[in-house]
Amino acid sequence: MTESDEERRLEGTGVTPAVGVGPVHWLAADLELPDPPDADAVDPSTERERVANARERALEAIEHEREATAERVGESEAEIFDAHAAFLTDPQLEDGIDEAIDDGLPAAHAVRAAFEDPIAQFEAMEGPMAERADDLRDVRDRLVRTLLGRESTGIPSGSVLLAERLTPSDTTGLDPDAVAGVATVTGGRTAHAAILARALGLPAVVGVGEELRELEAGTRVVVDGERGLVIVDPDPETRARAERERDLEPIAEPVETADGRPIEVAANVGGDDFAAAADRGADGIGLFRTEFLFLDREEPPTEDEQYEAYADALEAFPDGRVIVRTLDVGGDKPLPYREGAPERNPFLGARGIRVALGELSDLFETQLRAICRAAATEDGGDLAVMFPMIATVEELEEALARLEAAASEVAEEGVDRERPEVGVMIETPSAAFVADELAARVDFLSIGTNDLTQYVMAADRENERVADLQDPLHPAVLRAIDRTTSHGGDAWVGVCGELAGDPAVTELLIGLSVEELSMSPIAIPAVKRRVREIDSAEARALADRALEAETREDVRTLLDGE
Incomplete structure (x- = not known):
């Protein structure tokens, strides 16, 4: 966007890769109380x-x-x-x-x-x-x-909501179809309200600062959640471009880079939000978080319940791949019906494949049976299974043996014997170091940048005191990604962490030889458009410079083109 003499640009932190345009509406300040009685x-x-x-x-x-x-x-x-x-x-x-x-x-x-x-x-x-x-x-x-006995005040349709800060309950009550965007004086990208705004697909910029207070109700603004800008009194050209970006039509077909390299752009889903992913133009499901089938209930789902959920996902994407991640609990996702003493550091304890192969093996094997049954359906040829938190070759071989046994069991019951495409999550340094051995045994590797960052940086993502180390653009994390893609052999490599949904990082990931990106559905249109603009050779050159960087600030400077 070009800036006219009349425009003002206020900088903050972009939360959602989306743009909104509308008149300002200020959220009421803290509740005023009268003086207390005697x-x-x-x-x-x-x-x-x-x-x-x-x-x-x-x-x-x-x-x-x-x-x-x-x-x-x-x-x-x-x-x-x-x-x-x-x-x-x-x-x-x-x-x-x-x-x-x-x-x-x-x-x-x-x-x-x-x-x-x-x-x-x-x-x-x-x-x-x-x-x-x-x-x-x-x-x-x-x-x-x-x-x-007071209720929150209404927000005029089409407004851009400004506030000192937004609370989670403020945010979750907003209608993305009625609110054009949000911007706040304070706050950061990891605040709960920002997380909710991103999940809702609301254009949002937080932490703009005191200048935001100067904007009066009714002032027309652009909220650019990708670039982290609030543009005040936009000129006709800026407004027109913002409205075009706001109304981005989903790209239904698969995309490729400017020089013809195909990049799969898929969705991360939990529960049954397949329609939202398809509407946004997802090529398939790159991460089906199946743990949400198991949480918030007194007993685990049956094999038939799971089969129906996987079949529904396949039906929603008849021409696309559906990657089902097996039960990933432990750490920050406890099961109410799982017994066991609390662990002092659950993120370094029994979670993911470790607990699936151990105390929850019955649930794991039931899930594998349901997956194999779904893989045998008419649309099941595009179903894949992915194992979380693999750290050793031995764990992978045991998981593959359980999958083979499940496929044999359903075959004995008259179901066509199908073993789906198989992949593993790369979430630990050990997995990155043995990526070549893992890749030799599976069809794909999917990098979970959220956990990979946690373990590479030795910074618990639930510990706010080390939250500033939770940066997937740190050179150490980028080198772990590069170690994985360069040792993937014949297996294709994707990214399913939050980093995949940031259009500002798409070129870097493609330069690191990533072939698939899976993200929140809201980010898919912007990432697909960004893929089409990228030249693979230039992306590789950018990645080479990033891998030589010494600090994350150096990496961000590269991405900003400075």
């Missing part, structure tokens, strides 16, 4: 009862929003509200409210007072940990609104 006029028992009732209603609302988010967006995004429920029932916060009531404050004022110090403590931390303060504000304001 302490003598407050009945502590009455106020405690009011808080208890409000807490119960708030918990019901959180559960409703969790269910709606799981259905509308995905199970992992819905887990945000589990943290909110935990805050709402936190004993320290409950004690703080009781103490404030004992000091003579009415319920709403007591809630506000009890949350002040915990919010300030989070805000004093560095990096993404500070963003957890937004979750506390969300819980606080929910309780206060419930106590006051």
Whole structure:
């Protein structure tokens, strides 16, 4: 976009690779409370009862929003509200409210007072940990609104929503078809509201800074979530281009680079959101997160239930590959019906294929039977199975033996014997180091950049104190990717981590010899268009320079073209 003399460009952090255009609408600021009455006029028992009732209603609302988010967006995004429920029932916060009531404050004022110090403590931390303060504000304001009987105000259709910050409950209630975009004064890409905005496909820019406050309601702006820009009073040319980008038509057919190299662009899905992926132009499913079939229930799904889910996915993509990742639990995904003592460091413990080959082997073998049955259907020739968290050749060989046994079992029951295409996730340094041995035994390798970054950088992705190390563009991570693609042999190599959905990184990944990119459906149109612009030789040259970089800042400078 070209900038005219009248335009102003405010820079922030892009959250979603999408563009929105519309008039500004400011979200109401924090709830204002009147001065509290005299302490003598407050009945502590009455106020405690009011808080208890409000807490119960708030918990019901959180559960409703969790269910709606799981259905509308995905199970992992819905887990945000589990943290909110935990805050709402936190004993320290409950004690703080009781103490404030004992000091003579009415319920709403007591809630506000009890949350002040915990919010300030989070805000004093560095990096993404500070963003957890937004979750506390969300819980606080929910309780206060419930106590006051107030509802959130409506947002005019077609508006760009501006706010000091957005909370998860603010964000999950937005309609992507009615809200043109969002921008905030504060916040970062890893904040829960940003994660939800990205999952919803809302154009979003966060952390714009104090300049954003200067924009008055009704001012027309462009929110460019890919470039991290808020463009104020866009000229006709800028507006027209933004509207074209906003209304990007999905590219239904497979794409190739400018010099003719095919690149498969697939979708990561959880649950049954196949239609959304197909509507966005996905060539297939590059990651079917089957653990969502197993979570939030008292007993595991039956073989028939799983078979139906895999068959539905194949039906949605009759001409595309569907990659089913086998049960990937442990770490941050516990099963309610899995017994066992808690692990001190579950990310380095029994998760993925380790637990599937061990204590959950019955579930694993049932799942493999369902996959083999689906592979034998009319559309099943394009079904593939992928094993998570493979770290050794021995693990892979045992998993392959279980798959072979499952294929033989369904054949004995009269089902055509089919062993689907097989791949492994490259998520650990060990897997990258033995990529050639793994590739010799499978059809493809799929790099999970989220976990690979965690393990290469020795930085727990659940530990906010080391969140700044969770950067897949660090040279060490890029070299692990290169080690995988260069030792893949005859196996094709894809990327299914979040990095795959960033159009700014597409050229680099293609230069690293990646053949398939799998991502959130919202990112597919932009990535497909970016693929068509790329020259493979230039991409390889960019990758070579990135692999020689010493810091992640050097890599980002290369990607910015500086």
